Amino acid sequence: MAARGSLLTLANLLIPVAVLVFAAGFFPYKPFMPGLATYGPLGWEEKMGWEKEPEAQFDKLVFMVVDALRSDFVFGKDSGMKFVQSLIRDGLAVPFTAHATSPTITMPRVKAMTTGSVPSFLDVILNFLESDTTSSLAKQDTWLAQINAKEGGKLVMYGDDTWLKLFPGFFERADGTSSFFVSDFTEVDNNVTRHVPDEMLNDDWNAMIMHYLGLDHIGHKTGPKGPQMIPKQTEMDQIVKQIYDAIDNEDHLSNTLFVLCGDHGMNDGGNHGGSSPGETSPALVFMSPKMKKITEFRDRASPIEPKTHFDYYKTVEQSDIAPTLAGLLGFPIPRNNLGIFIDDFLYFWDDGMDRVRLLMQNARQMKAIVEATYPSANFKDEVQEMNCEKQLSTGEMLACKWQHVAQVMSSVASLHPQMRVDYLYNFLRNAQDAMSTTASNYDVSKLYMGTLLALVATSLSLISLRKTRTFSSAAAFYSITLLLHGISMFASSYVEEEHGFWYLMTSTWFIYLLIRDSQSEWFLWFLVHPAVMLMYLHRVIRSWNQTGQKNAGAPDIVHAFATMTFGSAVLWSFIGATYLDITTRLARHVARCIASFIEPDPDFEPTDTHRMMGTSIVLPLSATAFVFKLGFTAKDAPELTNGIAEGLVEWVNTLDLVGLARMVFAGLALTATSVILGELVRARARKGKQGGGHLAVALFDLTTLFLITQTKAQNIPLYLLFRLQTVFLSHLDLSPSAITTTTLLLSHSSFFATGNNNAISSIDLSNAYNGISGYNISLVGLLVFLSNWAAPIYWALFGVLLLGSHGHFARNFDTAELDSRDWVAKEREHLLRLATQEKERVQKREDTWTWMQHVGLMTVWTSASLAVVMAACTVLRSHLFVWSVFSPKFLMQVVWGVAFHGGVTVGLGGLIWWLVTW
Template identity: 70%
Template sequence: MARQTILLTLANVLIPVAILVFATGFFPYKPFMPGLAVFEEPGWEDTFDWKEQPTPQFDKLVFMVVDALRSDFVYGEESGMKFVQSQIRDGTAIPFTAHATSPTITMPRVKAMTTGSIPSFLDVILNFAESDTSSTLAAQDTWLAQLKAKDGGKLVMYGDDTWLKLFPDFFARADGTSSFFVSDFTEVDNNVTRHVPNELLNSDWNAMILHYLGLDHIGHKAGPKSPNMIPKQIEMDGMVEQIYTAIENEDHLENTLFVLCGDHGMNDGGNHGGSAPGETSPALVFMSPKIKKITEFMDRESPAKPKGEFEYYKKIEQSDIAPTLAGLMGFPIPRNNLGVFIEEFLYFWDDGIDRIQILLRNAKQIKTIVEATYPSLSFADEVKEIDCEKTLTSGEHLACKWQKVVQAMSTVATLHPQMRVDFLYSFLRDAQNTMSSTASNYDVSRLFLGTFLAFVSFGLTFLTLPKLRPISSTAIFYALTLLLYGILMFASSYVEEEHNFWYWATSGWFFYLFICESRKEWFPKFIFHPAIMLLLLHRIIRRWNQTGQKYAGAPDIVHSALFQGSNSIILWCLVGATYMDIMVRLSRHIARSISSLDDGKGKDPVDFESTDINGFIGTIAVLPLTATAFVFKLAFTARDAPELTHGINEGLLQWVGELSLVGVAQMVFSGILLVASWQVLAEWWRSKARKREQGNGDLAVALFDLLALFLVTQTKAENIPLFLLFRSQLFFLTLLDLTPTATTLTTLLLTQTSFFALGNSNAISSISLSNSYNGVSTYNLPLVALLLFASNWAGPIYFSSAGVLLLGSHGRAQRFVAKEELDARDWIAAEREHLEKLVTKESEGRERRKEGSGAWRQHLGLLTLGVSSGLVAVMGACSVLREHLFVWTVFSPKFLYAGAWGTFFHLGISGAWGMVLWGAGKL
């Protein structure tokens, strides 16, 4: 036994090590050229009469980022940004849809806009670690560094403190706000706006960065259709008007370029991080009175209709911002840039030589990156003979494109300037596409080592499971589940729709249980067989939320007429029933703990009069806690998704609307901790007073029900009724005669299905931040991370804990739900009879401990086997398919999720918390 414990411990230690090793090989920082770029002669001086550089058109910049500003929020017919639309019609604004590459998260998008390069996917992780400073751009060339390096260069910044982390000591004046405090829609933006009037009167800065967060927070909380969305757009439009009016009227702002843009968009759920059209299509608008010079023949229709999904006007790459600002403001293009100067702005310069020079500097800057990528190919500035008729590699294709540029610029070429511009753009765009899609500099040795360590963990775990070796149908089902899951990880479409695999596997398992346990029963009993009831509940649960990619917008229960409009009262009846169910269970725990204390004092616990009193005390004790939790959820929803509170009494909504959400949530969490402390103390006192070697498992069940209350508090209102269905599933599971292996397999299947049933997927954009700040008044990374994990993994945490209780020894776990359904008086009588039959000999106690330890070790071992085999499959898929088109949009997010499942969930919940529950079950 000791050997098996050591092997299992080592296998679990290897899981986070394997994930870390693989991640360092899969998500390395891309190399960059350090230092600031300087102006150099563009070459071919004998061909043209080059000037030093084209005359800059602007000397000041206002760069206003509205987080998650999707293109239709500005350009669509329902947009609240009417002033911006009027400027487009007047010709003083040029609109674009910027293409934000995945991952559509703030930090990598800011990097793309400021450097012109393609950030590392690892920035997804660093983006959530707000205190991280390892991802600084202090040593990289950006347009901020170039502006700061100019004579008198001074930068100011107000808004998202991601800028302060990326650009430490860059700003003469700054005031940052946390980008993750998503409960705040107003103060987070007011903190930016209050600085703007004074800064518009100052003349000492040459760049002012503003980053507003409120619109993004509204999206995370209630989605793009939230009633708060249009008012926020109107507010942002008012700020644009205020800034633009100052540019028109203040002399020191006469040559100011105003850029309004989003760092990314959002999907229909209000989230972002993936590659859906809504997430990758932020708005981008350049504004200035001077722009009217070049917009005479441009499309000025506004509002407009999209050409494609969220594609308004011309679509450009987000990285194109950096070289465009460089050309317009007269500083060198950042050295690591892969962006292309936006063609519309070339017409600020009447001289064709100026236009060519701007593009030629851009082309030569990108050529240095191409040369570093393809060192064996020639990109010389002289005419050479190159065979461009054969089948070409990507590098050879770019070499041919560059040779055409060289020939167009040679002294013998007599081409119109516009043709030279066309040749330059042809090279620039092909180079941009090629270099942007070039695979990351993977450390293949680390990829293989990480996968190998995960495989070693799998092998060590298998050695600890001797009971699996005799072949059984349950073991075969378990093995087939892991095998099929591993195979499916190598197909991008199956990764995106992974929920279907778990839904069908769970249905198959429940049907198998029905076949196995109904052989000796008569047909009329089949209808009410526990496995049949599990299948019916499972069918409802899987239809609750549509998820994945292909059918994400398909009809489901949450978005049906059942909960919409005046029918939302049905939702709140179900929510209330869920809280009521938890309250009844908790009140019984309190009553039993009081009875246990009386028993410890020598009193008869089956005193019916005292039982009634204890039950009354238990109800009085937990009623305020569950009622407060319900009120918090109602107040939370009324503010963030008021469309789900239609039909609720207006007076009640007005009352809850005045409550402090932070204070009420803190009351709920404090109450849960208080009740948990009381239960632990009461159980300890009972064990000490009666000197019993092993308890009846009530403490574990009490902790489980308190956990359920916490998880419900961390769940969106529309998903809370699912926990009533989960509890029903748990009840029917206790009526089945499940072996330990079958219990573990059931736990594995239900943790996965409940994750997807709550609306999650393998896309980063499905991560919900809406409940990450319950009870938190300021940004606190450990607390926010805990609440974020609990809110997104609420279902799996619930069933992982339930699995430990189902695994209990001597039938206690199989009886615990049935016990909950008994009247307190009946339960005490039954418990008294049970206690009288217990054998308390020391030898039998040692045997029980040995048996219990073996059951827990096998349970954890089987779960570890599932996690490690899944990691092997995911790591293998990422390694083999690292050149795949969808490596960054499908496989990389899946690896991040697999890492979260393997560390936070398996080690933290299945392992550490499961051990706590298992120990509590023995008190």
């Protein structure tokens, strides 16, 4: 037993090691060329007659980022940004749809816009680590660094404090706001807008950056069609008007370029992080009275219909912003840029040679990156013979494109500048495509090593289970599930729609349980068989939230609550019933605690008086939790409180939600302490005899109330359905391996049923600040995990209780038969003592093995799943969807493997198991 325990411990320790090794090879920082770019010789100066750099068209920049500003929010017919549309019609604004590559998260998108490069997917993680400094761009070349390096260059910034982390010490004046308070739609933007009037009068800055967060927060909470979306767009439009009017009227701003853009878009569910068209299509608008010069002969309509999904006007890469700003404001293009100067703006320069020189700067800078990537290719400026008709590698193809540039630039013939422009753009676009899609610099040896370590963990877990002598039907179902799940991880569509797999396997498992009992008396009561009732409930649960990619935003039960006439009233009736159920259960535990202090006898049961006292103690805690959730929802998703008494909603809107949450958490801690003390009193009275697991059940119910507090209001009724499922599961005769299989299936299916999926965009931050008034990486990270994995945590802990109830029937040794025999008292007592001790030894061994088997099977699943996902990422590392599908799945699997398995299944579950067998 000890050897098996050691193997299982080693297997669990290897899981995080495997994750770290694989991640080090899969998510390395991309190398960058240090230092700031400077203007240098471009070649062919004599032939071109170049003497100086093209004159800058602007000397100031206002860069306004509206987080999650999807293209249709500006250009569509239902947009609230009417002023921006009027500027487009009048030729004072040039609109684009900016393609944002995955991951569509703020930090990597800001990096793309400021450096012109393609960020690492590791920035998804760093985006949540607000205290992290390793992601800083302080030493990288960006357009902010170039402006700052200019004589007298000054920057100011207001809004998302991601900019402060990326550019420490860059700003003359700044006021940052946290991007993670997703329930704040108003103050987070007002904090930016209040600085606008004063800054429009100041003339000491060269660039002002603003990053508004409210629209993104609304999207996360109510989706892109929420009731507050159009008013927020209108608010942003008015700010644009305020700034544009100042540029048009203030002399010191007359040469100011105004850029409005989104860092990313959002999907139909209001989230982002993936690669759906809505997420990758933010708006981009360049505004200035000087735009008339290049739009004079263009008649742009606004609003318009998209060419395809969210594709309005011309589409450019988000990385194109950096070289375009460099050209328009007159500074060198950042060294690591992979963007291309947007050709619409070439016509600010009347001289064709200026346009060629501008693009040559871009081409020279891009060529330096290409040469570093393909050192064996020939990128010489001299005209030479090259065989460009054969099958070419990427480096050879780009060398041929550069040779075409060299030929037209070296030609003594009188060529129209546009021909040289065309050849330069041909090289730039091919180089951009090649460099943007080049596989990351994976450390393949670490990928193999991480996968191997996960497989070793799987093998060790299997060896620790070798005591199992028979291969039960439950074990067979477990194995089939593991095999099918592993195969599905190599297909992007199955990864995106993984919820379908878990819904199907859970239903199949319930059908198996029904067939298994077909010979029993239960079968006569088919319609009310526990397995049938579990299927009914499962069907409702899986319809609660639509998830995945294909059906995101499709009708479901949650949306029905928001659209039905009396939907809110029905929803809150179910929520109230859920709180009532948990209150009733907690009252029993507190009543037992009170009875323990009054009468320490372990067999003494609470009276009606004790139960009334327990209810009176628990009721304030549950009522506070309910009021907190109502107040939180009234601010977070007010459409879900329509129909609730207006006076009640107005009252809860005045409450301090942080204080209320802290009262709930404190109440839970005090109740848990009281229950523990009560059970300790009973344990002392038992004189070492085993208890009935009451403390484990009490802590499970207290944990349930905490998990409900961390759950969105519309998902709280799911816990009432989960409660009903636990009742029916308790009526089934399940073996330990069947209980483990059931726990595994319900943990995963409930995760997706609450609206989660394998996309980073499904991570819900709304409950990450319950009880927290400021950003604390540890607490916020913990609450993010607990709120998104609340349902799986519920089932993981209930699975332990179900395992305990399976062995509990044999724990209490019945001595009645021995007592009735007519033996000598001394011999009888001796035999009773020996029999009891032997029974306890046997039961202790059985308890230990039951727990080891449960943890072993869960470890096999966790390590094998990790190994399969790692293998899929390794094999498909050059796949088109490696960053949009497989990488997010790996990150989600890491959370399942390290936080959920290690922290919940093994850690918290182990505590509950110890209390069950205590």
